[in-house]
Amino acid sequence: MERFLIQASTYAGSIDGVIMLIALLVGFWFLLAEGIFFWLIWKFRARPGEKSQYLTGKEKHVKRWITIPHALVLLCDVFIIIASVRVWYDVKQQLPEADSTIRVIGQQWAWTFQHPGIDNELDTDDDIYTVGDLHVEVEKTYHFQLQSRDVLHSFSVPVFRLKQDAIPGRSITGWFQATETGDHDVQCAEICGIGHGIMAARIHIEDAQTHAQWIADASAATTP
Amino acid sequence: MRRLRTPRIAALALLTAGLAACDATPLPLGMERGTELFETCAPCHGANAAGNPDIAAPAIAGLPQWYIEDQLRGYQEGYRGDHYTDLAGLRMRPMALSLTREGDIESVAEYVAGLDPVYPESTLHGNAGAGATTYTQICVACHGVDGLGMPELHAPPIVQLNDWYLYQELQNFRSGARGAAPGDTWGLTMRANSLALSDEVMQDVIAYVQTLR
Numbered sequence: 001m002e003r004f005l006i007q008a009s010t011y012a013g014s015i016d017g018v019i020m021l022i023a024l025l026v027g028f029w030f031l032l033a034e035g036i037f038f039w040l041i042w043k044f045r046a047r048p049g050e051k052s053q054y055l056t057g058k059e060k061h062v063k064r065w066i067t068i069p070h071a072l073v074l075l076c077d078v079f080i081i082i083a084s085v086r087v088w089y090d091v092k093q094q095l096p097e098a099d100s101t102i103r104v105i106g107q108q109w110a111w112t113f114q115h116p117g118i119d120n121e122l123d124t125d126d127d128i129y130t131v132g133d134l135h136v137e138v139e140k141t142y143h144f145q146l147q148s149r150d151v152l153h154s155f156s157v158p159v160f161r162l163k164q165d166a167i168p169g170r171s172i173t174g175w176f177q178a179t180e181t182g183d184h185d186v187q188c189a190e191i192c193g194i195g196h197g198i199m200a201a202r203i204h205i206e207d208a209q210t211h212a213q214w215i216a217d218a219s220a221a222t223t224p
Numbered sequence: 225m226r227r228l229r230t231p232r233i234a235a236l237a238l239l240t241a242g243l244a245a246c247d248a249t250p251l252p253l254g255m256e257r258g259t260e261l262f263e264t265c266a267p268c269h270g271a272n273a274a275g276n277p278d279i280a281a282p283a284i285a286g287l288p289q290w291y292i293e294d295q296l297r298g299y300q301e302g303y304r305g306d307h308y309t310d311l312a313g314l315r316m317r318p319m320a321l322s323l324t325r326e327g328d329i330e331s332v333a334e335y336v337a338g339l340d341p342v343y344p345e346s347t348l349h350g351n352a353g354a355g356a357t358t359y360t361q362i363c364v365a366c367h368g369v370d371g372l373g374m375p376e377l378h379a380p381p382i383v384q385l386n387d388w389y390l391y392q393e394l395q396n397f398r399s400g401a402r403g404a405a406p407g408d409t410w411g412l413t414m415r416a417n418s419l420a421l422s423d424e425v426m427q428d429v430i431a432y433v434q435t436l437r
Binding site for chain 1: 264268306307311314315317318321
């Protein structure tokens, strides 16, 4: 999966793993079902002088074509559920201790980011506000407080495999930890009006020194 | 061999249609393109560009082409609508950023400038008499005695702008949400002039501007 889009968070790999598991299991059953379907069409094709017959599907030897795959598909579902719940718990149910907290505010049609300043405390005088640019330090655990000023939005960072709806009137907490430096896209993943498609931002994942320098420069320049 | 004729003709027809679709005729500019682009503006500014106060979209019909071009470039270059407190500006910014083709800004500005101006009703209740003094002392140098502006100073006509919009923008200038970016030469002038204005004085001077219509 990383061949298509890099995995830049601690949980990106496990989310890709679940998607791959689902793709493989569903893909297997899809190909098998289609193969049998076309084989049956070919096997029971029209032949001169041979009448078609109606099958009620009640006979055991006919019914097992449904019941056996059905049971096996359900077994596959169990594997998918187990894998999904484990990832869901890791990403959504638990909240590792934060090194820093940021606030992400969606509005039609921009993302505003509130970063803590040098004191590393949110909602203090040295907070840094940016529009369209989120700065984080690599290998640090961040909590984000996601809010919306108007309608539903969805904070999506594809390289993190992170997607969380922003709901007006609520502050939703989540977390991430970036694993490598780089600049990547942030999107809105919930239709939010005419400008939804261009409601883009960038996340800048920086090493400790670069990030500290950015905080120092931005703290000096920001006028809350 | 005769059987193959029909598919060959069909393939030739498809190829011709494909080539026709790749026609190199330049796309339209000016009013034709402007009309097309304005469809993106209409949901907020209205079909006649008369504005919609509910979503902080001002009336823009009939504003000068140079001014609309200036503002759209400001949004694109990040010296307007790029501050976290300028909520209406943040809404407008991606719209301006979507004008990517050369000539788009000029085309849509030409279209909007060609619309009949509207003079929205007053919604504020400032003291026009008191505002006249402030206007004469501060605003008149750039916006003129008639409030029709001076293109050479990049000062737009303000008589046809919504009073709530003028108030909102004066507050943006004063807070630094607008006119504080280094590239915004003309905005810096406006910001400097707004710093001395209290909310009350702003409303008074806007009430006076409304009397210039």
